[in-house]
Each structure stands twice: as structure tokens, then as C-alpha cells.
Amino acid sequence: MQSKQNKNVQTNTKTKQFDDVQVGDKLPEKSIPITVALISNGALATRDFFPGHHDKDAAIALGSPHIFMNILTTNGLVQGFVEAWSGPQSIIENIDIKLGMPNYPGDTMVFMGEVTAKNPDNRTIEVGLAGKNQYGMHVTGTVRLVLP
Template structure:
């Protein structure tokens, strides 16, 4: 069931979600994306270049965040614009928990043509990992 433009207003909150991230997920993403930069899988290398540990791919984090929007609208094809600024890496320790990316979203603007701007907040370890995370969505 598609969400209609008449059903939303500025301030409408999307259901928040949490996305676990472990080293295995990073390896799978590296295989799918072709991004085998060792900062995403080699702890020794990550530490040598000044990182606190292995970090998640920025595009992986960005993809997790937009899921809050696509799950809300039910059709990824309705996302007509999406952009973020990478403000902090998601640090993924080599333990049983890994990391968690927590994402909230809120309708920030009603736009012409039955579109809305959704602003997202993505955090990990209590710190914001994406800045200016915004999507424009075509509603029915």
C-alpha cells in the first residue's frame, strides 16, 4: 500500500531502525561493490593509517540509512534524490557484537508534485555518522 501525499505532514516520523554491522557484512559488501580497501577488513592496516579499527564502507552505511525511507514508502523507485555527507566512520570491532547503525527519519518539507523531503539521522556508538542526510521521495 503506497503512502499518499495527503497522509503526511512536516514532522511525520518514519519508523526508526537499527542495522547491525559485523566484519562478515563488510566482506560481503566488498565482494559486491569491488571495494577491497584494507581499511574495511584489515585491522592492522586500519590502525597503521590512524583509524581506531576497521571501518564500514561509507556507501554501505549510506545504503543502510536509506532503508528507513524505502521500507516506509514500500518502493525504492520512489526515491528521486538522495545525498549525505560522511561525518564520522562506523567503527566495526572484531567481536561478537560488531557495530550498530541507528537511523531515524522525519518529513522535513512538503514539495511540489507530491514529493517530500525526508531528513535522516544516522548514528553509531552514540555519534552521528552521516550529516545532511536527505532524500526526496515521490508519493502517490
């Protein structure tokens, strides 16, 4: 039986090399369809049982139009976005993000990023990134990683 492959997932199987990455390099944009399953499963997988992340009626009672994504799911998507670009032997040292507009089912979040700093002393690079949906910026931040 042949497995179906998500056409939206583009993983770099070759790790970026420190010397080949320059400040100003742009990461390829990545679109993430926001679904009920992504939001509720992400919340449950991160043991976030707040009703606004999995119970539509509770979310509406809180003043939200639908359930909304939690920060831990967003954090995981940020990590996946950067690692898909950097490759399997990169090492994430730090993720620093700030949430903005909520992600609701039916949205599409588009990630974009750029190399903003490079330190040859410890072979780290910093990526500035943003994830935008129809309401504006859902997430902004930086990721620092080590490349071979």
C-alpha cells in the first residue's frame, strides 16, 4: 500500500552548512492550512485542556468565533518551518516567539523567514520569522540554531 504524501510538506533532507548561509537569505514560504484537527490535536498533545482550544461552544461563550490555536502548537509549527529549511543535522538552540492574531479553523497561515544574524564563533545563525493569516500576524519571532 502506498502512503499519501502531504504536498505542503517540503523537508530538506540535506542540512544547510554554516558557510553556505548568508545574512539576508530568505526561507521559502510555507502555507499551513488551519483545521479543527490541527488546533484540537495540538492542544491535546501538549496537554493544554483549555476549552477554547477544543470546544467550539466554550470558545464562543468566551467571545471567540471558533476554537483557536494554542502557543505550544504554534511553537511546534515554527520549529518545523525552520527545520524543514535547515535540515536534520541543525540544532535548534532557542525559539523566541510572540503571538498576535488568533489562528482559527479555515485560516491559512503563511510562514516567511530570513537569516538575520550569523556568528562564526559558535556557528549559530538567527532566523527572523513571521506567520500571517487573514487577520494579520499570528506569530513573530526569532529562532537561533547551530549549523555544521
